Amino acid sequence: MAEKAELVEFEQAVLPHLGAAYNLARWLTGNDHDAEDLVQESYLRALKFFSGFRGGNSRPWLLTIVRNTCYTWLRRNRMEDLTAELDEDMHAVDFATSNPEAVLLAAARRDLVQRALEDLSPVLREIVILREMEGMSYKEIAEVTAVPIGTVMSRLARARARLEELLADANPTGARA
Amino acid sequence: MSCREVRELIHGYADGELDLVRNLEMERHFRECAACASDYERLRGLRAAMSGSLPYYQPPAGLERRLHARLRAEPGTEPRVREFAMRWQWAAIAAALVLTAAGVWRVARMSSRPDSAEILANEAVSSHVRSLMAAHLTDVASSDRHTVKPWFNGKLDFSPAVGDFPSQGFTLAGGRLDYLDGRPVAALVYQRRQHIINLFVWPAPDHPDSEILATDRQGYHVLHWTKVHMNYWAVSDLNARELREFAELVRKTV
Numbered sequence: 001m002a003e004k005a006e007l008v009e010f011e012q013a014v015l016p017h018l019g020a021a022y023n024l025a026r027w028l029t030g031n032d033h034d035a036e037d038l039v040q041e042s043y044l045r046a047l048k049f050f051s052g053f054r055g056g057n058s059r060p061w062l063l064t065i066v067r068n069t070c071y072t073w074l075r076r077n078r079m080e081d082l083t084a085e086l087d088e089d090m091h092a093v094d095f096a097t098s099n100p101e102a103v104l105l106a107a108a109r110r111d112l113v114q115r116a117l118e119d120l121s122p123v124l125r126e127i128v129i130l131r132e133m134e135g136m137s138y139k140e141i142a143e144v145t146a147v148p149i150g151t152v153m154s155r156l157a158r159a160r161a162r163l164e165e166l167l168a169d170a171n172p173t174g175a176r177a
Numbered sequence: 178m179s180c181r182e183v184r185e186l187i188h189g190y191a192d193g194e195l196d197l198v199r200n201l202e203m204e205r206h207f208r209e210c211a212a213c214a215s216d217y218e219r220l221r222g223l224r225a226a227m228s229g230s231l232p233y234y235q236p237p238a239g240l241e242r243r244l245h246a247r248l249r250a251e252p253g254t255e256p257r258v259r260e261f262a263m264r265w266q267w268a269a270i271a272a273a274l275v276l277t278a279a280g281v282w283r284v285a286r287m288s289s290r291p292d293s294a295e296i297l298a299n300e301a302v303s304s305h306v307r308s309l310m311a312a313h314l315t316d317v318a319s320s321d322r323h324t325v326k327p328w329f330n331g332k333l334d335f336s337p338a339v340g341d342f343p344s345q346g347f348t349l350a351g352g353r354l355d356y357l358d359g360r361p362v363a364a365l366v367y368q369r370r371q372h373i374i375n376l377f378v379w380p381a382p383d384h385p386d387s388e389i390l391a392t393d394r395q396g397y398h399v400l401h402w403t404k405v406h407m408n409y410w411a412v413s414d415l416n417a418r419e420l421r422e423f424a425e426l427v428r429k430t431v
Contacts, residue, residue: 021236022234023233027234043244043247044251103219113230153188156192
């Protein structure tokens with residue numbers, strides 16, 4: 001049986017991050033039902049691995065497990081999303097747009113901003129969530145996503161440039177073209 | 178700093194990831210270059226739009242409570258234990274196959290079928306390991322042999338002799354039903370310091386009394402003897418000398 005003391009210690013370390021875990025899973029899966037299932041699965045896995053956790057900040061540690069659990073799900077259910085942009089990591093991207101006014105208009109619409117993020121590939125979406133919503137440092141994001149810090153920076157640049165593109169193409173006055 | 182360098186570092190700057198010197202160089206460049214300054218303003222605008230627009234999804238009501246309950250329902254280490262026990266079983270089967278192939282078996286002469294004692298030794302060790310791993314050491318936990326012995330009544334077609342040897346340092350911890358050699362057997366559990374001894378007992382109608390024979394399996398010592406038409410198999414990680422001491426005690430007493 002799991003030691004009671006260990007379970008209490010575990011819960012103290014990871015339950016405070018339930019919101020972050022759920023938000024990440026929800027954004028990666030796109031629906032509540034799978035997000036809840038994957039969060040529960042992640043916590044059970046985290047309990048199993050807890051003896052390997054060496055203290056320190058438990059949030060990146062937990063989110064790493066949540067992220068990996070979600071990726072297993074994505075590979076099974078959304079393989080096409082995962083393969084979409086992986087080969088573009090190499091290219092540097094300039095943050096530039098041909099239509100700053102359109103971006104500005106669209107950015108004022110919550111639904112359009114949300115949809116733009118949903119349209120990013122999971123690899124870029126998670127970078128934005130970890131940086132903009134969780135306020136994580138590049139180092140922490142590198143830990144969660146298992147890539148070098150340089151890749152975190154280039155993915156973040158790509159994600160933001162892509163968001164601008166999507167917003168510039170969105171039609172703030174009506175339905176999407 | 179050139180515009181190219183600024184474009185490379187602009188996200189690091191916006192995210193507060195640059196060192197102080199570079200920060201200052203970036204700021205100086207923005208004061209002098211309208212194009213780069215405008216890029217930076219757009220980036221700030223985009224980030225502000227995201228922080229204002231993107232929903233931070235809240236866990237559904239009750240998820241924390243469900244999780245709390247599920248973590249408690251989870252036998253925690255049990256998945257690992259089960260895998261571990263399975264590995265032992267496979268290891269035991271592998272060991273049995275290897276030894277059968279080699280035909281090396283000293284205890285064999287006690288048995289009518291040369292391989293059966295060997296297989297039995299593996300079974301006994303597997304049962305011992307399982308009893309320690311699966312949190313199912315005893316069905317009846319008692320150091321009182323007058324509690325343990327009657328417990329087997331009606332569960333087995335024989336009545337095992339149950340000894341207790343506290344003054345010699347072997348304490349009865351309880352008993353359990355187990356399954357060995359294709360039949361239900363009595364498993365008596367003894368403790369010596371931190372070491373657990375499983376003593377498996379079942380009838381051996383056609384067997385004469387024997388000496389105590391020793392073998393090792395997977396780091397466990399296994400002792401076997403027959404007395405008054407009963408099979409005895411003792412398994413433990415206790416050192417060989419003390420386990421033999423235990424076996425002599427049982428053999429002498431019952």
